[in-house]
Amino acid sequence: MAQEPRIDVNAIARAVERGLSPDQAQRIANTLGDQGVWFATPPARHRRAAAPDRVWDLVGDQPHQGHTATGRAGVYLADGHSALVRPLILADGFNYGPSDLDELWQHLNAAYEKGTPGLLDQLRMMGIDVVLLGFDQRHTFIQANAAVAVSCVRRAITDREGDNPLVVGGVSMGGMITRYALARMESDGDDHQTDKYFSWDTPHLGAWIPLVLQQLAYLQESLTPNPGKPGQADLIRSPAAQQLLWGWVPNENYSGQVTTSSDLRNDFLEDLQRIGWFPMRPYKLGLVNGTGDGTGEDLPPGTPVFDLNEGPLELTVRIQPDLGERRNIGEIRLTGEPIWSSATSHVAGFDGAPGGTLDSFSRIADAMGLPIQDRFRNTCFVPSVSAAALARDPRKWQSDLYADLSDLPKDETLLDAFCCDPGNQPHSAVSKTLAEWFVEQLAGW
Incomplete structure (x- = not known):
């Protein structure tokens, strides 16, 4: 019988911050650095975004947990179109705060090859009308934002000229939001008129943020409270993170199971199963930013990523070990004595697995002013x-x-077709391989 993955923390006090002197607490807080909300990706605008031909303000068609989500969609008509004819809805993904449609356009339409138009420009040249769907709270419940996606699908059907079917999907969590929305519409007997569904590096089974970094985000927040402003761990504790992350911890001192530690994830998976798990009517496409041949990254399990020694303060953070019992992932020491240490048992070596990547360790090291090897x-x-x-x-x-995954039997995946990158690329990156495959899949639509 498989052992449940878990995490165990040893600390000098029930809450480590209460076992430290003010000077010690400040020293650790200063060492951890201040980068705002940890793991949130700031906008990176390097190019000019196209202006949408229309903007739809959207309200979720039903609340979830008492919360009615809102959002907006930018409609970018195809070349020669004066109205919506062939709608492709692409939903934004996981991050903190509201969507930025200009930034989303720039990201998705970035040139991946010199002399080749960006992906969104290619779609519009093919006669496809692009609808970028954003959310006012990307970090809220998936079900709540899925209700916004339902409203977007209905709006596209209402505004569309003719009867061309829709293509609906999203990048990152946006693929999960639209998966849920279409499945819910089918469960409710609501005709979504969608011919193809796609997900771009969507965590259908789950996503991974190193457990030790989750803990340090909580620790930094507890040592430097900032009332009225978002905390360093706000993205980690958000409903969306709890629903998506395979391994999640609620605070820096938590000890217990990590796959079932959030009721929100369990409830979401049960809810998804209740409405059919996946939409059945559309042809389901998957784009994978990681390799499909099993080749991961050069990240030996248990290797120290940074090993800081500043006088009385020492901090060690390690690559996630692969399984084993009580394998150390991080430790803080003062004058040689451990004041906080964390260890995992039966947790797989996710850090180096094939897949879309995130610069998690890099962001923390840079905020701390620490050198870090490029491979980490x-x-x-x-x-x-x-x-x-x-x-x-x-x-x-x-x-x-x-x-x-190169020769996967059909019954081993819940998608109808998928494409992997030849290398492990940054999560949600638009690579030549994925863009060309996606355009080919839509060529006959």
Whole structure:
């Protein structure tokens, strides 16, 4: 019988911050640095975004947990179109705060090859009207934002001229939001008129942020409270993070199971199963930013990423060990004495798994002013087996991280077709391989 993955923390006090002197607490807080909300990706605008031809203000068609989500969509008509004719809805993904449609356009339309138009420009040249769907709270419940996606689908059907079917999907969590929205519409007997569904590096089984970094985000927040402003751990504790992350911890001193530590994830998976798990009517496409041949990153499990020694203060943070019992992932010492240490048991070596990557360790090291080897800058965020929607129970998921997906039997994935990158690329990156495959899949539509 498989052992449940868990984490165990030893601290000098029930809450480590209460066991430190003010000077010690400040020293640790200063060492951890201040980068605002940890793991949130700031806008990176390097190019000019196209102006939308229309903007739809959207309200979720129903509340979730008493919360009615809102959002907006930018409509970018195809060349020669004066109205919506062939709608492709692309939903924004996981991050903190509201969507930025200009930034989303720039990201998705970035030139991946000299002399070749960006992906969104290519779609419009093919006669496809692009609808970028954003959310006012990307970090709220998936079900709440899925209600916004339902409203967007209905608006597209209402505004469309003719009867061309829709293509609906999203990048990162946007693929999960639209997966839920279409499945819910089918469950409710609501005709979504969608011919194709797509997900771009979507964590169908789950996503991964190193557990030790989650803990340090909580610790930094507890040592430097800033009332009235977002905390360093706000993205980690958000409903969306709890629903998406395979391994999640609620605070820096938590000891216990990590795959079932959030009721929000369990409830979401049960809710998704209730409405059918996946929409059945559309042809389902998956784009995977990781390799499909089982090749991961050069991140030996248990290796120290940074090992800080500043006088009386020492801090060690390690690459996630692969399974084992009480394997150390991080430790803080003062004058040689451990004041906080964390260890995992039966947790797989996710950091080096094939998949779309996130510069998690890099961001923390840079905020701390610490040198970091280039190979440690990017770790797995959405494993390839997750983006390819392997037919596995996400509640028990820890195996097959390095599976070869190149000759996968049809019943091993819940998608109809998927494409992997030849290398492990940054999460949600628009690469030549994925862009060309996606355009080819839509060429006959």
